[in-house]
Amino acid sequence: MDAFVFGFVLQERTLPGAAPEQIETMTQAMLEHLPAAEYPNMRDFGVDYVLAEDFDFGKQFDWGLDLLLDGIAKGVEPPE
DSSP: OHHHHHHHHHHHHHSSOOSHHHHHHHHHHHHHTSOTTTOHHHHHHIIIIITSTTOOGGGHHHHHHHHHHHHHHHTOOOOO
């Protein structure tokens, strides 16, 4: 849980901005430097998820925390 919170805060603090137009510009710039053959999942995430009209960076913390806590409650073991 510490890693999730720390990672989210670090990402939020180091992103150039959280406004939709800034996220779109940043994501497009990152996608230009990610070869599709080497990073297909990251490219799909950027195109299908981050650039979707309803993406809201601020809501991602609550969603991720709920997912993490649900996994803990179910006793899900992390992969080795």
